[in-house]
Every structure is written in structure tokens, then in C-alpha cells.
Amino acid sequence: MAISFGGLGNGVDFGPIVDALVQAKRLPIDGLTTRKLDAQKKQTELGLLGGKLLSLQGLASSLRTRVSFNKNQVNVASASAQTPLSASVSSAAAPGTYQVTVNQLASAHQIISKASTAVSSIDTDIVNGASGIFQFQVGSGSTQTVNLNADSTLEDLRAAINDLGVGVSGSILNTGTEGSPQFRLVLSANETGVDHTITIVGDDTTLNTVTTGVDTFQAAQDSEVVLGTTDVGAGTTAITINRSTNTLSDVIDGLTLNLQAIDATNPVTISVTQDNAAVKEAISEFVAGYNEIVSFVNERTFYNTETKERGIFVGESLARNVLDRVRESVFSQISGLTTYTGVSRIGFETQATDGTIKLNEATLDTALSTNFSAVRDLFVKNVTTGTNGIAEGVVNAIDGLDDIATGSLTIRQKALTKQVNDFTNQISFKEEALARFEEQQRLKFANLDGLLARLQGQLNQLQNAFPSING
Numbered sequence: 001m002a003i004s005f006g007g008l009g010n011g012v013d014f015g016p017i018v019d020a021l022v023q024a025k026r027l028p029i030d031g032l033t034t035r036k037l038d039a040q041k042k043q044t045e046l047g048l049l050g051g052k053l054l055s056l057q058g059l060a061s062s063l064r065t066r067v068s069f070n071k072n073q074v075n076v077a078s079a080s081a082q083t084p085l086s087a088s089v090s091s092a093a094a095p096g097t098y099q100v101t102v103n104q105l106a107s108a109h110q111i112i113s114k115a116s117t118a119v120s121s122i123d124t125d126i127v128n129g130a131s132g133i134f135q136f137q138v139g140s141g142s143t144q145t146v147n148l149n150a151d152s153t154l155e156d157l158r159a160a161i162n163d164l165g166v167g168v169s170g171s172i173l174n175t176g177t178e179g180s181p182q183f184r185l186v187l188s189a190n191e192t193g194v195d196h197t198i199t200i201v202g203d204d205t206t207l208n209t210v211t212t213g214v215d216t217f218q219a220a221q222d223s224e225v226v227l228g229t230t231d232v233g234a235g236t237t238a239i240t241i242n243r244s245t246n247t248l249s250d251v252i253d254g255l256t257l258n259l260q261a262i263d264a265t266n267p268v269t270i271s272v273t274q275d276n277a278a279v280k281e282a283i284s285e286f287v288a289g290y291n292e293i294v295s296f297v298n299e300r301t302f303y304n305t306e307t308k309e310r311g312i313f314v315g316e317s318l319a320r321n322v323l324d325r326v327r328e329s330v331f332s333q334i335s336g337l338t339t340y341t342g343v344s345r346i347g348f349e350t351q352a353t354d355g356t357i358k359l360n361e362a363t364l365d366t367a368l369s370t371n372f373s374a375v376r377d378l379f380v381k382n383v384t385t386g387t388n389g390i391a392e393g394v395v396n397a398i399d400g401l402d403d404i405a406t407g408s409l410t411i412r413q414k415a416l417t418k419q420v421n422d423f424t425n426q427i428s429f430k431e432e433a434l435a436r437f438e439e440q441q442r443l444k445f446a447n448l449d450g451l452l453a454r455l456q457g458q459l460n461q462l463q464n465a466f467p468s469i470n471g
Contacts, residue, residue, distance in 0.1 A: 018441045025437055029430045036423035038312070043416040045300060045312050049322065050402055050409055052296055056289040056326070057398040062282055064391035067091055069376040071278035074255070077269045084263040087270050093254025095274055099267040101226040101238075102259050106192035106246045109220035111200075113207045115175060118182035122155040122172055132204030134160075136187065138167050139195045148205065154183055157205065167191060168198060185209075186217070193244025194220045223248070223259055229267065276368040279375075284359060286391075287348070290330060291356040297323050298354055318412045322401060327355070329390070329397035336387050339374035340367065343390060346375055 062068050070091035076083060084102040119126065127148050134146040134157060146160040154172060161170035167190045176182030185207060189196040197220040203210045222242040229238050241251055246259040255272065300313040301320070313319040331350075333342045340346055347363035350356075367375050379391045388396065401409045 018438065018445055021441055022434065022438045025434055029427055029434065032423050032427050032430070036420055036427065039416050039419045039423065042312050042316065043413060043420065046318070046409065046413055046416070049293070049296060049319070050413075052289070052293050053322070053326070053398045053401060053409070056286070056293060057395055059282075059286045059289045060391040060394040060398075062391075063286060063379045064381060064389065064395060066376065066380050068282075069279055069372075069380065071275040071282075072254070072272050073275040073278070075271045075273070077271070078263070079266045080261075080263045082261050082263075084259065084261045084266070084268055086258045086260065088256045088258070089272055090254045090256075093252070093272045095272050097272075098252060098255075098270045099228055100257065100270060101264060101267045102223075102262055103226060103240075103264045104221065104224035105259055105262055106223035106244055107218050107221040108192045109189040109197050110217035111187050111198055111214040112173060112217055113185045113209050113214055114212045115182065115184065115215075117207045117209075117212060118175065118184045119154055119206070120176075120181055120183070122183050123153050125151050126154055126157065126205040126207060127152050128206065129204070133202055134205060135200070135202030136161075136168065137199045137201055138189065139197055141166070143201055144168075145202070152205075154185060154207075157185065161187070167196065188217075189220065191244070192220075192246065193222050195244050196220060225251070225257070225259070226267075227251070274372060276365075276372065279368060279372075280361075280364060283364065287357050287359045290326065293326060294323060294354065294356050318408060321408060323355070325397045325401060326394065329393040330357075332390065332393055334378060334387065334389060336382060336385050337374070337377060339371050340378045343378065346378065 068091075072089045072091065072093050072095070074087050074089040074093075076085065076087050078084060085100065127150055130150050132148045132152070134148060135143050137143050144164055144166050146157060146164070148157065148160075158170040158172055161168060169188045169190060171186045171188065173184050173186050174181045175184055187198050187200075189198055200209045200214065222244050223246050224240060224242050225248065227239045227241060229236060241248075243251075248257040248259070249255075251257060252270075255270070257270075297313060297319045300311040301316075302309075302311045303314055304310070331343060331348070335341075344350075346367040347360035349358045349360055351358055364375075377389065379389045381388050381392045399407075401407050404410055
């Protein structure tokens with residue numbers, strides 16, 4: 001219950017006095033609140049630091065295996081105005097040059113019922129008897145059957161074929177005019193190649209495709225490419241390869257050829273080379289991830305002697321421990337190597353002003369172009385000796401920092417969480433005590449105010465009874 005008083009007893013307002021007493025009593029709570037906010041802010045900042053560590057760990061993981069360094073680029077050169085093919089490359093491809101000639105493109109089989117059996121309406125009945133069937137086969141697959149009733153139409157047959165979902169699409173084509181339509185059934189294989197040739201094996205409809213046959217819109221055809229050239233004098237022999245598709249992914253290991261046009265007279269030259277630029281980019285991103293962590297900690301570890309302002313990580317030993325662990329893993333010396341034993345040999349230069357890394361691109365470019373395998377061995381794990389490279393060392397160092405049970409970053413985060421909870425409980429307890437104190441003080445001064453009011457009233461009565469004592 002709120003207690004108020006007007007100070008009428010002696011002309012003094014006791015409200016500000018109680019407020020001052022309460023404010024003085026609140027000082028310890030304000031101190032706890034400040035410490036709680038600091039702990040929460042530090043907890044947030046350490047969480048952000050943990051996120052940056054995970055980002056660096058991901059960048060290191062992309063450099064930890066030999067496969068991750070197998071970054072290739074492919075170039076396609078042709079004398080034709082229209083390049084007969086395009087190519088894409090994976091890490092599995094070996095550097096080399098290949099000559100490919102496109103003799104033939106794969107095509108999908110497409111047939112149409114004869115003009116002599118065309119119907120003037122797609123709603124015309126096409127079954128002579130009480131029922132009928134339409135059967136076809138795709139390649140060497142099983143026979144597919146469409147069951148028809150006496151009033152089934154060309155539209156019904158088309159829909160039933162599509163509903164089978166067996167790799168053949170049915171459609172209707174008007175080969176007549178708008179005024180005198182001639183509707184014919186078209187069957188199209190969904191996949192290219194001779195293995196998907198469509199054969200009609202049974203037909204009880206008026207289309208009579210078994211007896212009268214069909215017209216071929218497009219023949220089923222495999223693609224054909226020639227690898228290499230035949231030169232008797234040089235002792236070279238070309239190899240002809242056929243596939244059912246125009247996307248050839250199993251001819252040259254690591255290369256996918258996408259055939260686009262036929263050009264039997266102009267071979268295409270495909271060159272696969274090591275993509276040093278892609279490796280350099282991955283290393284540069286790794287350096288940027290490291291620098292982001294260093295800058296993040298530096299920005300929060302400062303002290304201004306004039307303003308006395310300090311960063312949130314001042315006095316936080318964990319922040320420096322994180323930097324030390326990561327820096328040690330990046331600049332560690334790898335045993336068993338001879339050409340490059342540390343990253344400083346390939347262009348990693350530590351800046352004295354802030355501890356970040358400046359990447360000497362010229363040094364790295366030279367190392368990649370002259371000793372690519374040595375650069376790779378510096379980062380990856382040696383499967384023979386079991387020695388960790390730089391990337392593996394960074395991954396392990398960060399694992400040690402954020403391990404769910406023993407990681408120092410995790411342990412510190414849990415400690416801060418406990419601090420915040422403890423501060424919250426202490427503040428709640430003291431707030432309740434302060435509320436009781438304020439109520440007691442207001443009651444005390446309210447009683448005093450009432451007492452003074454009664455005394456003043458008694459004094460006024462005496463003065464009225466004995467005017468001679470006034471003044």
C-alpha cells in the first residue's frame with residue numbers, strides 16, 4: 001500500500017527525505033546491476049568471438065586435405081565459329097590436353113501415327129469394338145499397356161500414356177488445317193539414345209500403328225565423339241566413343257563434356273591446368289579470417305589513460321589465450337618438411353602494429369607456381385607420418401577452445417552465465433528488501449507527520465484560549 005504525507009505537521013515534506021534514504025539504500029543494487037550488464041556484454045562478445053573462431057575453422061578445413069588443393073580450371077578452344085562443346089572440371093581431373101571431335105549428337109526417339117489414320121476431332125472414338133488395348137515398349141524394357149473402352153478418344157489415349165510415367169510422353173499434333181484438322185498421335189522418348197527407342201507392339205485403335213506403321217519425326221541416336229587424332233606417321237590412334245546422352249561425364253576422369261553441335265572437321269582442344277588462383281583465394285580467405293579475430297580482440301582490449309575508458313576484454317585473460325592459441329597454430333613449424341616449414345616462407349608477414357597478417361602476394365604466387373606441392377604439404381596432413389599441417393593444427397586448436405566439456409571458451413561462457421544468474425538472484429532479493437525498507441520509512445515518517453500535526457493542533461488551541469501567549 002502506498003503511504004503519502006503532506007508535511008502539514010511542521011511544514012516539512014518528508015517525501016524527498018524518504019526518497020534520499022531509498023536511493024542511498026539502492027547503491028549496492030545499482031552496483032550489482034552494472035556488474036550484471038558487464039557480464040552479459042562480455043558473454044555476448046565472447047559468443048561473437050566464438051562465431052569468428054568457427055568461421056576460421058571452416059576456412060582451415062577447406063585447406064586440410066590434398067583433394068582441397070586439387071583445384072583445376074579448363075579451357076576449350078575451337079576453330080569453329082560455334083564451339084561444338086563446353087566442359088566443366090572437378091578436382092579429380094589430371095592436368096593435360098585432350099582433342100575431341102563431335103561427330104554426332106544424341107537425340108530422343110519421336111514417332112507419329114500415319115496421316116491416313118488421322119481423326120478430325122480429338123474427341124472422336126478410336127476403338128472399334130467394346131474394348132481395346134494400346135501397347136508399346138521403350139528399348140528393351142517391359143511392354144506397357146493402356147486399356148481402352150468402346151468410347152475412348154484420342155485425347156483419352158494421350159492422357160493414359162502420360163499417366164503411365166514410363167519415360168514416354170504422348171501429345172497430339174494437327175497436321176491438317178484449322179478448318180479441316182487432321183489429329184495424329186505423337187510419342188516422344190523422354191531420354192536420348194538408341195536404348196530408348198519406342199516400339200509399338202499392340203494397337204486395337206483406328207490408328208492401326210502396328211499394321212500401317214508410324215512416321216519417324218526424329219530417330220533415336222547416340223552421341224559420338226572422337227578422342228585424339230589418327231596420325232600414322234606419328235603413331236597416334238583416335239578412339240571413337242558413343243554414349244546415349246549429350247552430357248559425357250565418364251569419358252575423361254574429372255571432366256564433363258556437354259555436346260552442343262556437330263563439327264566433324266574441327267577438333268576441340270580441351271586443356272586442364274592447375275588453378276593456382278583458386279588456391280591463392282582460399283589461402284587469402286584463411287588469412288582474412290585470422291585477421292578478423294585479431295582485430296576483434298584488439299578493438300576490445302584497450303585502455304585510455306585520459307578518459308579511463310577500457311575495452312570489455314581488459315582483464316579477460318581468455319581473449320588473449322584465444323589469440324595465443326590460434327597464432328601458435330598458424331605460425332607453427334611443421335616437422336618433416338624441407339622446402340616450406342612455416343607460413344612465413346610463403347608470404348605470411350605479421351604486422352608489428354596490431355598482430356594481423358599481411359599476405360605478400362608476390363611471394364605466395366612464386367611459391368604456388370614453382371613449388372605447388374610444397375605449399376600444399378605445408379597445409380595438409382601427412383597421411384604417411386601422421387604429422388598435422390597448418391590447417392589441421394588450426395582446426396584442432398579451435399576444437400580445444402570450444403570443446404563442449406573442456407574448452408576454455410565454453411567453460412568461461414558457462415561461468416559468465418552463472419554470474420549473470422547469481423547477479424539476477426541477488427538483485428531480486430535486494431529489491432524485495434528495499435521495497436520493505438521504503439514501506440517502513442514511509443510509515444515511520446507518516447506517523448511522525450501525524451504526530452507533529454496533532455501537536456500543532458494542540459498548540460493552536462492553547463494560543464486561541466490564551467491570546468496573551470501568542471507570539
